[in-house]
Amino acid sequence: MPKQADKIIQTLKSKGLRITPQRFAVYSNLLHRSDHPTAEQILKDLNQDAPTLSQATIYLSLQTLRDVGLIREVLLEEGVCRxxxxxxxxxxxxxxCCGQIEDISWESxxxxxxxKLRSGLEVDQYEVIVQGKCDRC
Structure with missing residues (x-):
């Protein structure tokens, strides 16, 4: 088994998760992407060669991975969860223009x-979403 697969298995086990082929495939797919895919894009990608995964399985795997803190949901546009x-x-x-999404370092x-927030608000987390036109457009 390649080193990357071993690392994924160890990471899933460290979070107390059972290693299922579906969960492994979804997590591995996300680790190798930087495009912030939707569940539908992951499903299409994983079923490209042999359609074996269902939409429900993808959503359940994503929810489980999110709940244990291995992935996060990103809401960059209304009605679309990435x-x-x-x-x-x-x-x-x-x-x-093109919908391309890229990470911006925290230090930016x-x-x-x-x-300057209203008194009484207690911030424990924040994320900045910058929208505009990329250099490819």
Missing amino acids: YDANIFPHHHFRCR FSNLSLN
Whole structure:
């Protein structure tokens, strides 16, 4: 078994998850992507050669991986849930023309001040979503 597969199995086990072929496939797929796919895109990608996974299985696997903190949901546009295996703090840029999404380092907004928020609000997490036009458009 290749090193990458061993690492994925160890990561899933460390979170107390059973290693199923479906869960392994979904997590592996996300680890090798940077495009923040939807569940439908993951399903299409995994079923490209041999359609064996159902939409329900993909959603259940994504929910389980999210619940144990191995992936996160990214909401960059209304009504579209995307998934990201990069669980470290970072922000996102979304091109309004082509829809391309890319990560922005956390440090890019290190001077962001939350001091001007209304009194009584307690921030425990934030994410900046930048939208505009990418250099390819």
